[in-house]
Amino acid sequence: MRIFVTGATGFIGSAVVAELLGAGHQVLGLARSDSAADALARAGAEAHRGELVDLDSLAAGARACDGVAHLAFIHDFSKYQENGDIDRRAVTTMADALEGSGKPFVITSGTALIAPGRTVTEDDAATSDNPSVVRAPSEEVTLAAADRGVRSSVVRLSPSVHGPGDYAFVPALIDIARRTGVAAYVGEGTNRWSAVHRLDAARLFRLALEKAAPGTRLHGVAEEGIAVCAIAEAIGEGLGVPVRSITEDEAAAQFDWLAHFVVIDAPASSAITRETVGWQPQENGLLKDMRESGYFS
16 A cells, blocks of 8 residues: 555654555655655655645645555644644544545544543543543544545554654653652652553554554553553663652642643553454563663663
């Protein structure tokens, strides 16, 4: 298949591109800049110029291919809801372009805030009436496209997608610990984050494109729940700084914009995903990856 990939030069998207090419597929990657287009060419993919707010470009890219993997998102937490609206419009545009084609359309979402405090499964719906799940409207649009002749599915990723080159939550926590001299967690730190390696996540996107049934939710979850205190302990060991519990009142000063995420309890299961598309994670777990993949360099 020839696959249109948004976010094709990002941390996860670049791994998806490599996975698709390695499996014999062709890739048309969305590129916002010359440097992105050059990176795609070096990877063996073709570039399609545009960006998430360029809806005509998104529609053209979707129509030109046999399927779409949508991984792009504007990660600016100061405009989080606005960026969710941009994502919904982009998803709607591509779903409309694929209507009646029977082609696969896979979008990216997350497991973290769907049902905090219990293990989230693929059967749990993300709905627009929960403003914390900023991609819920995009999920709804995608799953509804299954009734319009699109083989649409949602890949929900863990809060930690890790591996060499990670620049998300765990590196942010490491930077905070390096700056403050303490690896902290809130309260007992027994709240949990699920995790998945970027290469395992990339394999899941390929399987979704190849196999997922219309209207499917899939979970990129290799480890169901790692206690945040265990992540803090790994950071303390890696940096050689003390590990300390802090109160919720102290969290904002310690973690700044990450304070809200550090306290969420977000375990998730991928049992249905493994059964339906045959996905089996193969890479290192998060704590081992932190020790061995340059997180403290």
